[in-house]
Amino acid sequence: MLDPAIGKLIKNSDNRYKLVLDVAKEARKIAVLHEDDTDSIYEKSVSLAIDKIAEDRAL
Numbered sequence: 528m529l530d531p532a533i534g535k536l537i538k539n540s541d542n543r544y545k546l547v548l549d550v551a552k553e554a555r556k557i558a559v560l561h562e563d564d565t566d567s568i569y570e571k572s573v574s575l576a577i578d579k580i581a582e583d584r585a586l
Contacts, residue, residue, distance in 0.1 A: 531581040539584040550576045 540546040553576035561572070 531577070536577070536581055536584070546580075549580055553579055 536546060537543060540549070550573065554572040557572040557575050557579075
C-alpha cells in the first residue's frame with residue numbers, strides 16, 4: 528500500500544498521467560543524486576519521490 532494514498536495525490540494533480548510523469552522525473556533526480564553514494568539508500572527512489580511530491584503539494 529502506498530503511503531500517501533494515490534487518491535490524495537491525484538486530487539492535487541491535473542491528471543494521473545501528469546502525476547506519473549512528475550513522480551518518474553523526481554525519482555530519476557533522486558537516483559542520480561544517490562548514484563555515487565557508497566551507502567545504499569534504504570528507500571527506493573520512487574517512494575522518496577512520492578513522499579516529496581506529497582509534501583510539496585500539501586503546502
